[in-house]
Amino acid sequence: MATIKEKLLRFLYDRPLKSGSRVGANYEIWHVLGMGSYGITYTAEDKMTGKLCAIKQLRPTKAKTVSGIRSFQREAELMRAVSGSGFPELYDVIEQDGSYFLVMEYVDGRTFEDLIFEDGRIFSEVDTMDVLDELCTLVSVLHTQGIYHRDLRIPNILDVGGRLKIIDFGLACYQDDDPEDEDPRYPEKQVMRAVSPSSDFYHMGHFALFLLYSGFEPSQKKERTWEEELSVSQEFKKVLRKMLQIDSPYTEVHQVINDLRELKIMVKKR
Incomplete structure (x- = not known):
């Protein structure tokens, strides 16, 4: 968690580049796409290709x-x-006057944050399982290479013409890395930032809850758990509980995929 001093320094020194600024020899900044804890992302044009x-x-x-x-x-x-196709392509890495830039493919899609909170998209239980299935398939590509994303949240998953794409590898790491970003004061953050498959499963569990809550309308003021509020099959709740490490957790992504696909067949037959 950032201190007041860190927030002040960010405000003073982390101002985005102005439109028209040049990065390297070829790239011209257009506008800010987003700002995260480690980076500022822009749309830009490659002046050599117009891309x-x-x-x-x-x-x-x-x-x-x-x-x-x-x-x-x-x-x-x-x-x-x-x-x-499920990941943005890296074009160039630039160091310029003490600044560091990653130049990558621009992905023209909608984040699930956009879909839910701006577009009002509602995801059913079956919709959520379908999305999770495809997301797990992409995650399996990463895990096969010993890579854990560790930030699979709704702003970092895009729908691009009906297909998913995972972006923002700022917190990703290899299985033998020591990224030094765990904080023993916050147990949940330890789970979220663990250098293991469990971190990605935990994030995907919360990702699924966002999708399921997209169609939720509270009927009472009393605060209840997601299991009490959401109209979800007991079988899917079991999958989510394992992803969220409430019950004995998954250890490999193929276990999640197998359970999801068996469950989808069962639910669609009802």
Whole structure:
């Protein structure tokens, strides 16, 4: 959790680049796409080809730290290692006047955050299982390479013409990495940032809850658990409880995929 001093430094020094700024020899910044704890992402144009791209800048305050630069280098390495239509392609890595940039494929899609909170999209139980199934298939590509994303939230999963794409590898790491971002003061953060498959399963469990809550309308003021509020089959609740580590957790992604596919067949027959 950022201190007041850290927040003040971010405000003073982490201001986005202006529209029209140049990155490297070829890229011109258009506008800010988003800002995260480690980076600022822009849309930009490759002036050599006229092609639209996305550029992620390491926050200037992070660029002054060894851990920040190490995180940037790790993200670049991981993006080079991952290929396929479910992940953005890395085009270039640029260091310029003490600033660090990743130039990558611009993905023209809608995040699930956009779909739920802006578009008002409602996901049924079967819809949620279908999305989770496809997401798990992409995650299996990462896990096969010993990579854990560790940030599979609704802003980082895109729907691109009906297909999923995972973005933002800022917190991703290899299975033998020591990213130094766990905090013993916050047990949930330890689970979320664990260097193991369980971190991705935990995030995907919460991702699924966001989808399921998209159609929820509270009928009473009394606060209840998600299991009490959501009209979800007991079988799917069991899957979610294992993903959320409430019950004995999954250890491999193929276990999640197998359970989801068996459950989808069962539910669709009803």
